[in-house]
Every structure is written in structure tokens, then in C-alpha cells.
Amino acid sequence: MSNNIDTKIEQERENARNVCSTEGSTSAECAVAWDSVEELQAEAAHQRSTKPKKNSLEQYCDDNPDAAECRIYDD
Template sequence: MSNIQEQIEQEKAQAKAVCDLEGATSGECAAAWDAVEELQAEASHQRQKHPEKTSLEQYCDNNPDALECRVYDD
């Protein structure tokens, strides 16, 4: 996931440079920011596919016998 974050930061820097050179209202500037938005959307989709575990889930993975982690069947 950090790889896509690095790509986003690189694309942001490139978009800023393009906008400074070509102007904020240019098509090149808009296209550069579109690329940033697409990468951000991909990062969001990846997070949804693989959500991070909550602190309780991590705790229960490490301590399955803890009282907080017990699951009772009715």
C-alpha cells in the first residue's frame, strides 16, 4: 500500500509542476490532477478490499483466549 502512496505523492508533485508551467486552467494541468485522483481512488478501493484490523481484532489474534475475544453460540 505504501507503494501507491509514493506514486500519489510523485503524481501530486508532477501535477503542481505542470500547473505552474502550463497554468492552472490548462488542459495539461487538469489531466495531471485527474491522474492523481485516479491513484487516490485506487488506493481507496484497495483499502476497502483489505480493511485494516481494529485494535480489538489484533488483540484477539494475539490473545484468542482472552475474555474480550470469546464468542458464544446461542
């Protein structure tokens, strides 16, 4: 998901650069374009901070899925 929002941020940055070069760096359109970039960056930061942290066993099992400690048994 993060990759998708990062792509959108890059697209909005490019748009903001184009708008500002066309309309002028002090124009209202330029300010609005950069506001869009900032909003997306804030959302990306929020998404990263709300992901649950993995405990040490979960991290170990991600790296070593075949380890005995990481086996999952069906009941």
C-alpha cells in the same frame, strides 16, 4: 502495498503542481495531471476497502502471537 501507492500519489501530486505552474492552472495539461492524482487516490481507497476485516481472534493473535489460543498445530 498501500505504502507504494501512497508514494506514487505523492509523485503524481508533485508532477501536477509542476505542470500547473508551468502550463497554467487552467490548461488541459494541468487538468490531466490532477486527473491522474485523483485516479490513484480512488484506487488507493478501493484497495483499502477491499481488504478483509480481521475478526477479534485474529486481531488478538496479531497482538499476542504466543498466547495459547493462537497456537497452530501441524497435523
